[in-house]
Amino acid sequence: MKVGVLYSRVRMEEKLLIKELERRGVDYDLIDVRKFFFNLEDRENWHQYDVILERCVSHSRALASLQILGAWGIPCVNTAQVATICGDKLNTNMALLAHDVPTPIAHIAFTEESALDAIESLGYPAVLKPAVGSWGRLMAKVNDREAAEAILEHKATLGSYHHSIFYIQEYIDKPGEDIRSFVVDGETICAITRQSEHWITNTARGGQSANCPVTPEIDRLSRMAAEAVGGGMVAVDLMETPNGRLLVNEVNYTMEFRNSIEPTGVNIPARMIDYVLAVGEGKATDNLVLNGAPLYGEPN
Amino acid sequence: MNKVECIECAAEVEVPSDAIVGELLICEECDAELEVTALIPLTIALAPEVEEDWGE
Numbered sequence: 001m002k003v004g005v006l007y008s009r010v011r012m013e014e015k016l017l018i019k020e021l022e023r024r025g026v027d028y029d030l031i032d033v034r035k036f037f038f039n040l041e042d043r044e045n046w047h048q049y050d051v052i053l054e055r056c057v058s059h060s061r062a063l064a065s066l067q068i069l070g071a072w073g074i075p076c077v078n079t080a081q082v083a084t085i086c087g088d089k090l091n092t093n094m095a096l097l098a099h100d101v102p103t104p105i106a107h108i109a110f111t112e113e114s115a116l117d118a119i120e121s122l123g124y125p126a127v128l129k130p131a132v133g134s135w136g137r138l139m140a141k142v143n144d145r146e147a148a149e150a151i152l153e154h155k156a157t158l159g160s161y162h163h164s165i166f167y168i169q170e171y172i173d174k175p176g177e178d179i180r181s182f183v184v185d186g187e188t189i190c191a192i193t194r195q196s197e198h199w200i201t202n203t204a205r206g207g208q209s210a211n212c213p214v215t216p217e218i219d220r221l222s223r224m225a226a227e228a229v230g231g232g233m234v235a236v237d238l239m240e241t242p243n244g245r246l247l248v249n250e251v252n253y254t255m256e257f258r259n260s261i262e263p264t265g266v267n268i269p270a271r272m273i274d275y276v277l278a279v280g281e282g283k284a285t286d287n288l289v290l291n292g293a294p295l296y297g298e299p300n
Numbered sequence: 301m302n303k304v305e306c307i308e309c310a311a312e313v314e315v316p317s318d319a320i321v322g323e324l325l326i327c328e329e330c331d332a333e334l335e336v337t338a339l340i341p342l343t344i345a346l347a348p349e350v351e352e353d354w355g356e
Contacts, residue, residue: 007322008322009322009324009335009347009348010320010321010322010323010324010336011324014322015320015323018320030320030321030322032321032322057354058351058353058354059353059354060353087353132353
């Protein structure tokens with residue numbers, strides 16, 4: 001068994017995963033995506049790996065690498081399909097809807113005028129997000145029409161072309177926290193709450209984590225969401241509405257977990273490496289997504 | 301535990317004995333993000349700025 005670890009920065013997570021590989025005596029290579037190039041006509045060198053563990057911090061680099069390696073038939077965790085869906089909020093939204101996973105209402109608009117119409121149809125406050133982005137960056141809670149007009153003008157004027165696709169979501173007045181669950185190989189292994197006085201609760205933005213017991217509903221929705229994006233190992237963000245209904249907000253495919261091991265008591269990197277090795281041995285049932293499969297799966 | 305000098309503020313930054321190339325270090329004095337670029341000799345550089353598509 002030989003594992004290739006694709007990475008760009010060694011965060012706490014990568015170090016824990018590497019230590020887990022070493023603890024088990026697994027042969028591995030660290031592959032810095034900044035330091036090599038793919039020759040698209042020479043795949044031989046890559047076939048030395050039984051499985052690739054993708055841990056790039058950049059979505060575009062991760063996706064490109066997974067698309068190439070996946071096309072060459074090299075098992076990857078996660079797959080290019082999972083990265084394609086999770087890395088883009090529109091794709092995630094479509095996949096969740098195709099699999100009947102409850103998620104906040106979202107609208108897509110392409111001009112400032114239609115975006116304003118979309119925001120007003122949802123009512124204030126509404127949330128504007130970049131379709132591609134993370135760590136809670138460039139998310140805006142739009143409280144009224146004047147704010148909407150200003151933010152839309154700023155995005156249209158200052159943003160890259162990604163910002164000309166307006167992803168607009170209903171605002172969920174969650175109770176000062178949201179839930180992040182971790183799903184590996186179809187099993188919800190643990191969950192945390194992320195508490196913050198700010199409406200953005202990402203731990204990368206200072207949200208505090210605590211253990212969250214995995215209720216049957218959290219388990220059900222987490223597994224449904226993971227399946228909707230193509231399986232593998234993912235972190236599912238859930239929000240509770242004021243009337244107690246759980247909604248899946250996002251699914252993350254290169255999950256960060258440093259703040260979740262201690263509160264949950266679950267050895268998350270060990271569970272991840274269990275799965276990676278199972279994929280490398282051809283034993284993981286949910287890593288069999290073929291190239292050319294419908295992106296969002298077969299509609300229900 | 302080795303020590304290097306922060307590129308940003310010249311404070312001492314501790315480097316774990318099991319550090320690997322690419323590992324991130326945070327300077328406790330100035331919060332600069334530093335990256336281990338070589339182990340022998342131990343060298344660091346400022347970590348790349350966060351880009352738009354970074355993160356989970």
